[in-house]
Amino acid sequence: MNFRRLLCIPVTCLVLVTGCEVPQPQLSIGELVARGQEGDAAAVVELVERVDSNTPLAQRAEAYKFLLTTRLGEEAIRKNFEDPDPVRREQALTVGAARKVPGIFDAAVKAIADANFSRSNAAAWTLGELGDVRAVPILFSALVRGAPDLTAREAARSLGRLGDNSAHILSTRMGELKGASLGYGLRVLGELRVEGTKQTLVTALEDPATRLDAVWALGTMGKVGVPVDLTQYLDDPDWLVRVEACRAVGLLSDKSAEPLLDRLRREDPDLSVREWAARGMALVTGEQESYLDENGEWKTPKGLYH
Amino acid sequence: MRIKAAPLLLLLAITVSGCDTAPGKPEGTNSSPGLSTVSGVATKPAAGATIYLYRPGEDLRGPPFTTIGPLGSDGSYSVDLPAGDYIFLVRQRENGEDAGPLVEGDLKSDPHTLKVTPGQPVTLDLAAYIKEGNLKENFGAKMTNDTGVSGVIHNAEGNPVEGVRVHAYDHVQMSERPKYVSARTGPDGRYDLGLTGGGTYYICARDKYGGPPKVGDLYGRYDKGTVEPSSVIIKKGEKKKDVDITVHMVW
Structure with missing residues (x-):
């Protein structure tokens, strides 16, 4: 037996041993969580990587x-900021937002504009959660695109959620929004209750297509700035506008609306x-x-x- | 609905009574003034079950006045209650949830009304049974009128979502007991919620029942991008279709 043959024996054994290695059973999500709770960093990384669209x-x-x-x-979370799996990317963005992981703002900006990311609503939520006013034009652009709804x-x-910082763009560029x-946009403007934007809502009252939302928004805005007479919409031909007008004059405690509500x-x-009309009247009369x-x-x- | 005392009757009869003084316990000793102690024993297999207490007139399918449990391995419980009438119910859902309709295989007791009198401790043992039949209780399907709302629940990818219920509230806060609850959606994600009458409703779809939605729950609401939910007005005799809701995990 020459040297070359002798060498083959241990090499063959090594191959056999390697080949026979029993694969370790994959840990369940619950087991990974348990290990993570004990400070096992590798288990946490595996947990981040494991969750995807197939995970219940x-x-x-x-x-x-x-x-x-x-x-x-x-680092594993950051790595998933652009993962092709929508669930994994959603998780990375929302966990990243909650934990304020470095790079999360830019990742969310990219994700909300990504037409191939089916869960871009997670990116929109992330930008609101971070509270960074740089997100205002980004979010407005998503509103202009309108899809996904x-x-x-x-x-x-x-x-x-970004408050007064959003009011200006919504008010001055409302014309860019469709459908x-x-x-x-109109309704959020009402919820923001910023006096300087009230005229945008008043203008929207004139168009039957936006009147319903404008009446709702002006009622929600409440007693801010110059009073607007909404009682005329209690007789609107659209019954849904009349419903919203009843609610709005009630929220505004408009005493002048009481006889009209009583008739309605x-x-x-x-x-x-x-x-x-009865609900609105109850808000007026108490x-x-x-x-x-x-x-x-x-x-x-x-x-x-x- | 058929509740049958199974061969595996889990707890034996209600032995109680409303008037027995707990042995070894002087009247009112451990209670705060104005409260009376109600205690009892629920033997194994009721370990892990929860006792739901309602006040008379409350919907026994809705949130209770209070709960006791999950019970420990010996099944015993003790609660101090102000004077008044209470309805006791034992429930244990196989799926581990603490709310939602009971289905076949869950544990439940018959409701037992108890009058609590100040300073008079009471011993109350509750019998519970395995529920048989009625695999999926369907609140909505029991409605036979022609008023209702229907649609499809889907996820962000537009795929139908199975296993969620649609809840309809008549208060904008959506924090009270839902007025109507649909059956769980099937593989097609469709729901059909019957209503007893027209009105203004606030609608959401979720995988849990009771309490506000929590992180990790599946939830979606009918709204128009606002903090306040948007109403759906349904007229008497109207079957409003295509009220679709997209759900996602609460972050």
């Missing part, structure tokens, strides 16, 4: 809640309007008010309003 919601939630409580796994709505809500986004709660051909139901009997509205 309960396990995703378990992993997510744990990741909010630890400082471990930051869930992202546009979340962008509107985040603009609302559902226009309604979202008795006579409006639409039952929903009669019901909301007393419980009733309306005539479909059987001509007095009835107290179901539910309260504010």
